[in-house]
Amino acid sequence: MLLFVALLIPTSAQAEHINKIIIEITTGDVRFAGTDDKMVFQIGGKTFTLDNPDRDDFERGNTDRFEFRNDDPIFSTDMVRGVGTISVTKMEDSTFGGGWRFGGIKVWINSDTTPPIYQNSDVNRWLDGDNLSDRQWITTLGEDGWSLPEEPPFPPCGVPIITLTNPDLASLDVESTLDSDCDGIPDDSDTSFDTPPDSDGDGLPDLYETQTGSSPTNPDSDGDGWHDGKNRRTFLLLTRIQGRDEDEDIGHDELYLVAEDVRFPEQDDLRGYWEMNDNTEVSPFVIIDSRATAPGTPAVFKTRLRLRESDFEFFESPTDDTLQDAVLDWGGAGDTGEVTITLNQGDFEYLLTFRWFTVYFRDPNALSGMSDFEQDGLTEALEARISRQDPSLRPADKDRIEGYDGLADPEGRQLFIEVDAAGADHHIPYDAKQMVASRFHYRHIAPRIDDGYLGGGEDLDYENIVSFNDMKTNYRPAHFWNERRFFFRYALFVDQMEDEFLGIGANGRSDRTIPGVPRSREPDLIISRTSMLGHFSAIVFIHELGHTLGLCHPIGTSEPPIPSPTCPTPSNWVADSEHCVHYCGVGEDDITAMGDDIDLLNTGIIPGAATGIGAGILIGAGIGAAIGALFGAGGAFGGAIVGGIVGGILGGALGSILGSDAYARVVDYHPNEWAALFFSVFPSP
Incomplete structure (x- = not known):
């Protein structure tokens, strides 16, 4: 007889990560119950728009199903429990009719083969009204309908698995291998689930740490600054x-x-x-x-x-x-x-x-602080130092900034950027910064744009015209802390920029790529103010920033087949003359901030204004002629001239306003570009 004894490797100590949310909503079967208004769903502090593009949702008596895949690495059942609410909101007032009759709802996490975490088939409430509170339905954890499973009190441990080679012993019961409370007793034999020993107080039981390889007597086994467990x-x-x-x-x-x-x-x-x-x-x-x-x-x-x-x-x-x-x-x-x-x-x-x-x-890798779990270019050890504002990451004469600990998360991606201003009157416009920061946050990347609140973001004395080389050789070395090179990108906002190829008047620039070296190894950029109209700097900011994250100008040929956010790009595929390895499924006609020639025509604002001018002239001339006709033929002609001028002005303004949503669309990357972002591997501090 041979007995082989092995250990079942324990599962992670983390709360259950949410990969998918499934929602079924029933509209009441009464007159005027349906709606075409925008609906949003909230859970765990996250908001989702309820819309199936190829279906007319929320019609009378129908049940609509919505599935959302989640790519936020920290979204978990703990967040659902911590927020403790689920809501459905009708975003607009119907004006006419009775609004929308909300009949019932079911919500699943990760799989609909398990019981829903919330279900209520008898909501039966009208959502409508001028006040948003009248268009919002909320349920709170603990009310009827909730069945969110409790997390296990401890990370599950394993018990020995016995492999038998003697047929005479085949009847031995070895089915139970789960030990939820890590006390060495299988669950089906355990009569009490009490607190197991935790010698180092890191929140992980000794048995769990022994089985997973971390130290039961050291709360930070790999010395990276994050405790193994808590x-x-x-x-x-x-x-x-x-x-x-x-x-x-x-x-x-x-x-x-x-x-x-x-x-x-x-x-x-x-x-x-x-x-x-x-x-x-x-x-x-x-x-x-x-x-x-x-x-x-x-x-x-x-x-x-x-x-x-x-x-x-x-x-x-x-x-x-x-x-x-x-x-x-x-x-x-x-x-x-x-x-x-x-x-x-x-x-x-x-x-x-x-x-x-x-x-x-828990520490996502308790055995190696040099790992980069979320692949944002920052190791867990460096993120711990950033989080506690380690003195080694700031100049000797700089103190820690009260209230800004915890800015780096070992399971979430961060993007640190310092933006200096070449002169007190030339700060990057607030709306441009807001638009760019929002885009990254909505993609689960935490933006930290330091234009003064984190100790950087200086107002510099400068010449009226600044070249990219001036920024690299003069301004950056003199004003960017050397300690920040390990995790910050550097941007300079100037009045006018001079480019070695385009001359004075260029919009912006990031590092030229050395053949075979990714752009993101040199994460610097410059943005010009004078060459732009209004807040055009948001597009230039996100465009040049994209280059530092490894993105290229889209091209129209030689793209890999079957574009999708997850399709692989051949490692030997070179996209353009700058030797920047591209990503699949993005063409030069796609809407993206990475367009090769970003200008007002790309945003759709000038076409919108032109269309408005043309329509305004025609309509204004017609109205003016009709009014002028009351005074004879001459009045009709004069009225048409005056009406055309006034209508053209008003139409152009209205066209630019209505077309300006194109601008916001261009302050964005293509989905495949978001999937292909390459965060710098900064030099180790």
Whole structure:
């Protein structure tokens, strides 16, 4: 007889990661129950638009199914539990009719072969009205219908698997191998699930650490700064907005909140807002910030807020009003907390309520701090140093910045950029920074654009015209901390730029690629102000930044077949003369900020304005002629001339406003480009 004894490798200690969300929504079977209005679904601080492109959703008596795949590496059931709400919101007032009759809902996580985490077949509520709160349905964890499974108290351990070669012993019961509480007793034989030994206090039982290879007597086995088991990830949640008094005299406030340069609510066209009137209330339940810290790191944070009111764009220049700026202090010794702030400068008054909650996570690789779990170019060890503001990563005369610990997360991607201004009057426009930061955040990449709040972002003395070589050889070495080269990209915003090929008046530039060396090994860029109209700098900013992330100008030929966000690119495929390895499925006619010749024609604004001018001339001339005809033939001719001029002016302005959404679309990468971003492998500090 031969007995072979092996250990079942334990599963991860993490909460269940959410890869997919499945939703079924039933519309009531009553008259006027259906709607074509935009619907959004919220869970775990995330927002999803409910729309099947090839189906007429939310029709009377129908059940519609929606599936969303998640690529956020930190989205887990712990976040669903921490936020504790699910909501469905009808974004528009029907004006005519009864709105939408919400019949019932089921929600699954990862698979519909398991019981739904929430189901309610008897919602039976009309969603409609001028106030957003009348168009929103919310359920809170603990109410009837919820069945979110509790996470196991400890990471499951294994027990020996016995392999038998003697047929006489084949009847031996060896089915049970799971040991949920890590006490060495299989679950089916365990009479009590108590707390197992944890000698180093890192949140992982000794048996689990022994089986997985980490040290049961050292909370940080690989010495990378993250504890093997119990690190904190703290989320800041915007739970409620109360409107006491709106700012607009006519209509309502199109209110939105910017947190650390990112616009909320999230919307793909960068125009999300909440409609607010006097004495109205909305419950967003959206996560607006998060920090990751190891034990011993201060857990008191700051988040910069900017309350804004959305208005139209004129030629790609937003006219949004900033109602008030604020800095929110949050976090603390406890895992949860809540705070309400009042913003009331001028004619408005809003109360914003925030809540924070904490989930615990383990070191994604407790045996090697030099690994890069999320492939953002930063090792876990470096991210721990960034998170605690290690003195080695800042000049000797610079102190840690209060409230900004936790900026690097070993399981989430970060993008650090310093933007210096060549002169106090030449800062990068706020709207451009907001648009670019929002694009990255919406793709689960945390942007940290330091134009002053993290110790960089200086106002420099400079010549009127700055070349890219000047930036590389003069400004960057003199004003960019050497310690930041390990994780920051560097950008300089100037009045005028001189390019070695294009001369004075170029929009911007990043490093020229050395054949065979990826662009992203030299992560510097320069952006010019004078060559642009309005806030055109958002396109140039994200374009040049894309080059530092390994993206090329799209080309029209020699593309690999079957384009998709996940299709592989042949390793030997070279896309253009700059020897930049490209990605599949992106052509020169696709909408992307990486276009070879980004200008106003690409944005669609000039075509929109031209169309508006033409239509305005025709309509204005017709109306003017009709009015002038009352005074005779001469009056008709003169009226047509005057009407055509006035109509052309008004039509051009209106065309630029209506066409300006093209600008926001170009401040974006193609989905395949997002999938192909290559974060720099920075030199080790």
